Amino acid sequence: MRTVYVNGAYVPENEAKVSVFDRGFLFGDGIYEVAAVLGSKLIDFPAHMARLHRSADELGMRFTVSDDELLAIHRELVSRNNVDEGMVYLQMTRGAIDRDFLFDTEKLTPTLVLFTQSRPLIDTATAKNGLKIISIPDLRWGRCDIKTVQLLYPSLGKMEAKSRGADDAWMVRDGMVTEGTSNNAFIVTREGSIVTRPLSNSILPGITRAALMTYAAKSGTKIEEREFSIEEARDAAEAFITSASVFVGPVISIDGVELSGGKPGPVTLALRKTYIEESLTRAV
Incomplete structure (x- = not known):
C-alpha cells in the first residue's frame, strides 16, 4: 500500500483525508505539478517548483512550505514507496472553509497532498x-x-x-x-x-x-x-x-x-x- 503525504503527515493511502469543505473539491480551486522519477531521482524539479509558484501567484494562493521542504517530501515519498521509475504528483488547494464563492486567502491554510505512481517511463x-x-x-x-x-x-x-x-x-x-x-x-x-x-x-x-x-x-x-x-x-x-x-x-x-x-x-x-x-x- 502506498504512503501519501497530506498536510504534514505521511499516511497509508486508505487513511488519507481532505475536508469536504476544501475549495479544491467544491470549486476546483487548486493547482498541481507532476515530476517524473528516473532511477529514483526527480527530473526537472526546479522548473516544476518555479511553475508551481507562478500558478499560485496568478491565483493569489498562499505558499506555506519552502521548495527545500517540498524536495524533501518528494524524496521521502520516492523512498518510502520504492519508486524507481514513475511520477510524484503534488496538489495544492486554497484550503477548506464553509462554502462561499468569496474567500479571504489570508484566513485559509492551503491543503497540500502528494502521492506517487510507479510505472515505466522509458521502455513504454x-x-x-x-x-x-x-x-x-x-x-x-x-x-x-x-x-x-x-x-x-x-x-x-x-x-x-x-x-x-x-x-x-x-x-x-x-x-x-x-x-x-x-x-x-x-x-x-x-x-x-x-x-x-x-x-x-x-x-x-x-x-x-x-x-x-x-x-x-x-x-x-x-x-x-x-x-x-x-x-x-x-x-x-x-x-x-x-x-x-x-x-x-x-x-x-x-x-x-x-x-x-x-x-x-x-x-x-x-x-x-x-x-x-x-x-x-x-x-x-
Missing part, C-alpha cells in the same frame, strides 16, 4: 508504437497557462479519443492547434524544422517542452515557435507530444491520416533519446 508502448491523435474543439477557460486541477474537459477529450479508437486528442481553436489534453503539441516539417505554438494564455508552459527545446537548440535543430493548423499537422513529416509523464511521445496519425509511415519518426526518436540522456544528468 507509446515510445515503441506511437500515438493516434484526433482533433477536438478547445472549449477550455481562457487561462490555460495556469496548471489548475480543472481537468474535466481534457478528461472528456481523452475519453472521446478512446471511443474513436485513438489514444489522445489535440485541441483546436480558430483552426489552430493549441495543445494536447495533457501535453504540448509539436510537428516536424518536411524541411526538418520543429514547430510548436508560442507561449500565451492558450497553452500550458510545459516543463518538458522548455527543456526539450533547449536541448534541441544546442544540437542545431531549427525550432519555430508559431501557430500551426490541424491541416498542416496532418501534412507534417512527423509529430510528437511532450509531457512529464511521456517525455517525448511520437504521434503516428492525426484524424486517421498517417504520419511518418504510421510509425515513430527518426527526428522524434532522436529528440526523445536526447531528452532522456540530458535529463538524467540533471536529476536530483
Whole structure:
C-alpha cells in the first residue's frame, strides 16, 4: 500500500483525508505539478517548483512550505514507496472553509497532498508504437497557462479519443492547434524544422517542452515557435507530444491520416533519446 503525504503527515493511502469543505473539491480551486522519477531521482524539479509558484501567484494562493521542504517530501515519498521509475504528483488547494464563492486567502491554510505512481517511463508502448491523435474543439477557460486541477474537459477529450479508437486528442481553436489534453503539441516539417505554438494564455508552459527545446537548440535543430493548423499537422513529416509523464511521445496519425509511415519518426526518436540522456544528468 502506498504512503501519501497530506498536510504534514505521511499516511497509508486508505487513511488519507481532505475536508469536504476544501475549495479544491467544491470549486476546483487548486493547482498541481507532476515530476517524473528516473532511477529514483526527480527530473526537472526546479522548473516544476518555479511553475508551481507562478500558478499560485496568478491565483493569489498562499505558499506555506519552502521548495527545500517540498524536495524533501518528494524524496521521502520516492523512498518510502520504492519508486524507481514513475511520477510524484503534488496538489495544492486554497484550503477548506464553509462554502462561499468569496474567500479571504489570508484566513485559509492551503491543503497540500502528494502521492506517487510507479510505472515505466522509458521502455513504454507509446515510445515503441506511437500515438493516434484526433482533433477536438478547445472549449477550455481562457487561462490555460495556469496548471489548475480543472481537468474535466481534457478528461472528456481523452475519453472521446478512446471511443474513436485513438489514444489522445489535440485541441483546436480558430483552426489552430493549441495543445494536447495533457501535453504540448509539436510537428516536424518536411524541411526538418520543429514547430510548436508560442507561449500565451492558450497553452500550458510545459516543463518538458522548455527543456526539450533547449536541448534541441544546442544540437542545431531549427525550432519555430508559431501557430500551426490541424491541416498542416496532418501534412507534417512527423509529430510528437511532450509531457512529464511521456517525455517525448511520437504521434503516428492525426484524424486517421498517417504520419511518418504510421510509425515513430527518426527526428522524434532522436529528440526523445536526447531528452532522456540530458535529463538524467540533471536529476536530483
